Every structure is written in C-alpha cells, then in structure tokens.
Amino acid sequence: MDSGLALRAPRNDGNIEKPAMDAREFIKVGMSAERTLVVPPERTVGHFVPGMPMVLATPMMILEMEMASSAAIRSTLPPGWVTVGTEVNVRHLAAALIGAAVRTAAKVIAVERRVIRFEVAAFEGERKLGEGEHARGLIDVAKFNKRLGAA
Numbered sequence: 001m002d003s004g005l006a007l008r009a010p011r012n013d014g015n016i017e018k019p020a021m022d023a024r025e026f027i028k029v030g031m032s033a034e035r036t037l038v039v040p041p042e043r044t045v046g047h048f049v050p051g052m053p054m055v056l057a058t059p060m061m062i063l064e065m066e067m068a069s070s071a072a073i074r075s076t077l078p079p080g081w082v083t084v085g086t087e088v089n090v091r092h093l094a095a096a097l098i099g100a101a102v103r104t105a106a107k108v109i110a111v112e113r114r115v116i117r118f119e120v121a122a123f124e125g126e127r128k129l130g131e132g133e134h135a136r137g138l139i140d141v142a143k144f145n146k147r148l149g150a151a
Contacts, residue, residue: 022113023138026076032107033072037064039100055095056102061130062090065120068106069134073116083116083136090132096124106134114138 039056041047046054066085073083096102103123110117115135122130144150 020113021078021081021138021140023116024111024113026078027073027108027111027116029108029111031072031076032105033068034103034105035064035068035071037102037104039096039098039102041098044098053095054098056097056100056129058090058092058130061092061096061102061104061122062088062134064102064104065090065106065118065122065130065132065134066136068104069116069118069120069136072106072108072118073136077138080141081138082141083138085134086115086137087135088132090120090130090134092130094124094127094129096129100124102129109133 037043041054043056043060044054045052045057048057066088069085070083077083101124104120105123106118106120108116109119115137118134118136120130120132120134121128
C-alpha cells in the first residue's frame with residue numbers, strides 16, 4: 001500500500017531516514033477554532049507604552065489569533081510535533097477596552113507539506129476588530145531543540 005510519503009535519500013552512513021512529514025496527510029482545509037479573551041489591563045497598549053490608551057494591544061490580538069490557529073490543528077499533530085508561527089499579515093481595525101470579550105477565530109485555508117495557512121479574525125460581539133492571514137510551520141520539537149542547542 002502506497003502511503004504517499006516519499007523516502008529521503010540514504011544518509012552518508014547508508015541508513016535510510018524516516019519518511020518526510022507531510023501535514024497534508026492529517027490537516028485539512030476548513031479545520032477551525034475560536035478563543036475568547038476578556039481584555040485585562042496587562043494586554044493593553046497602555047500597559048506596555050506609558051501614555052497610550054488602555055485598549056487591546058495589536059500584538060496581543062495577534063497572539064490570540066496565533067493561539068486560535070494552533071488550537072485548530074493541535075489535536076491532529078503526531079506526538080513530538082508542534083507548529084510555530086512563521087508569517088502574520090493582520091489589520092487591526094478597531095479598539096477593545098479593558099473588560100471587553102474578544103473572540104478570535106482561525107480557519108485553515110491552505111495546507112502545504114510543512115506550512116499551514118489560516119484566515120484569522122477578531123471580534124467584540126459582531127464588531128470586527130481585526131482580520132488577516134497567518135501561517136504556521138510544522139516542526140519536530142526534538143530536532144528543533146537539538147539544532148538550537150536547547151534542552
């Protein structure tokens with residue numbers, strides 16, 4: 001039975017490496033997730049930059065979009081594999097005050113061998129706060145940590 005996985009070329013020691021990981025085998029277009037955040041003072045631009053308004057900071061909105069994207073596919077990932085953010089193209093359209101319930105949504109719109117692309121949006125009720133696209137790369141945590149010299 002052909003699994004559709006291509007084997008890598010033999011290594012210098014003659015051993016064959018494991019088949020290359022291909023996200024298209026387990027992540028499907030349309031997978032989605034949502035998160036809700038009640039905006040705390042620590043997530044506002046005024047918390048990070050004195051004198052600025054106490055509204056949800058753009059990087060914090062993007063963080064929620066990234067976390068929703070990760071949640072949309074996390075349960076399908078093989079053990080030892082995770083995704084990391086690689087691209088963000090987001091517009092911040094409106095402000096959200098402390099205490100606002102902000103819902104972020106992410107939906108898979110494309111799957112490549114090691115890259116998953118999402119449509120992302122943030123809302124307060126029906127009011128759109130932000131929208132855009134986000135990409136996540138599929139990585140083997142052990143190999144990633146070894147390459148970086150991390151534990």
